[in-house]
Amino acid sequence: MHDAKPAATLILLREASSGPPEMLMVRRDRAMAFAAGAWVWPGGRVDPEDREAATSDLQAAQIAAVREAVEEVAMPAVDPETLVPFARWLPKFNVERRFDTWFFLARAPQADWKLELQDGEIIDATWTSAQAMLDRIARGEASAIFPTLRNLERLAGFATIEEAFADAAAHPTDPITPWVETRGGVDHIVIPDGIGYPVTAEPLTTATRA
Template sequence: MSMIKGLKLPAEMRERLEDMRAGRIDPVPVRDAATVVVLRDHPEHGLQAFMLRRVASMAFAPGAYVFPGGSVDPRDGEASIGWAGPSPRAWGEAFGADETVARELVCAAVRETFEETLVLLAGPTPGSVVDDTRGDAWEADRQALLDRSQSLAQFLDRRGLVLRADLLRPWAHWITPEVETRRYDTRFFVAAIPEGQRAGDVSTEADRVAWVRPADAVERARRGEWFLLPPTLATLAELADYATVADVLAAERTIVPHAPQAKIIDGEAYLVVPEDAAEHYPTL
């Protein structure tokens, strides 16, 4: 498959790439992960996405603006969780995953979004959703999820809530390049922020948050003001084609995995994007 240029990599990545080519090191295994693009309709600015800037001390993608998300926790697949909406099997069909992994991905999406933003895609009944997650009690629950002293299923059960899988939509699938020392097999979801809830600056992994029009975020990356990883940039460029949250949620998506690769081009190491993902990938 032909490739296009994407992101220039630091010099040490070229050395790692050459070591891999020579068989001196092997790629690290990938970890399943979920990312959620939380969206809202702003009365003046239109469609906006919630983004966080990762702190400079992070081992993976320091300083990058990202969507909420993270890797799957072993307990995310607990079958006892209250569930409303498409079944794990249906999610597996959408994302090309088995039923167990699909359940874990949806649960990780809901858990990580709450941990990082206080946005909770759950409600007392299959047709309702929590309208406010602010306050000390909710913060204690968030901390218990973070330190793994309670699982998502335990949290929801204790509060009498069901996970609202129907509030999520599948959007994309990206796999971290083999040259990276931390690798993720990440499924991207989109969701509207529930009415009454507010996305908060609560993650210790972020030093700044922002609601931003997708097109504005792409433009900031073009101007060198924001650092965006290729999957984030491509997702924002796609979302820029939509006017409202409803339009995004109604979009028909066929999910195929995209796996950027590290290449040496003109003596420099680049992370290049597959041609099948390049249609919406802007040139920086």
């Protein structure tokens, strides 16, 4: 099995005029080798330069998450140390492209900025609530990979940004590695219970890349 490549994702949150907070999601170009055409949060690999600028693997991931958001959507740079660890996923099913991915929460920069999408990687972007994106996926209007779906379901439970940060602080960020388990004669992709996720299993036939 190939070694997992370190990666980082930034879930930017902002207050909505009404209802739950919104987050910035982007749609990957269909020509991309990983998660082509899927809706994700800005992010990517941890580069050697990120590691050189850091004193720990966690800090390198925080730096990478900010850098990727700046590159992908022209986000004004924020202090990487303000990013709050939310989850860490280490899937094992795809041996060619495995990523050890940190998911971070952060408040969107106060100043509005014009979204400028990175050519060749990002083809769309939107501010959306987690539930609104889940509804789009359920209607077949959008697609997302397994870790994104599970994180969207978790994020959909928060009425405020403060609730999201409190939930992040209340749960460990040990690597989450899904596995396959037969339930009722049907193979499911499963993650552990008790780590903050409301949905912990999905039939293998409907799951998109774990």
